[in-house]
Amino acid sequence: MLDQQSSSPSEPSIEDMIISLANSGKQRNRMILIGAPKWVEKIIYLLHAARITEVRDWSQQVPTHHPNEVISLMQRPKVEK
Template identity: 45%
Template sequence: MPENQSKEENPILTKTVAEAFASSDRAANRIILMGAPTWVKGMIHRLHILGVAEVGMWSPILPTRQPGEAIALLVHPRRENRD
């Protein structure tokens, strides 16, 4: 991280979070995982095994402001009701 950039500023994380929560024309479900990087990675793989989401659908695992903590986001468009 550049010396003149405060620890609180992470433009990549800010952009990823902003994009995940940005309004769009389609409704979407969102899942946020925050914790130790190994836990986040493991949970992404467990959710894949359970059929929740493909591993490649998640954002990159990025560090948060807290040391030893990471975040990953999943935005999944909602399906239309097919009653």
């Protein structure tokens, strides 16, 4: 899941991801990772090991317009205490 970098018609573009985040009517907490594919994957697993996020909560890596750079998003509902 995390190493996929191909850009196919069924895969969302960065612009689609940003528009989706901006237009979401629900209050959500979000994390965005942008960097080299291996670094993004490493941080996702470190956040999981620290019990901050689940690996399955992250989007697939989507290539940016820069070589060897991807973006991955994590969203979860905002919890009010």
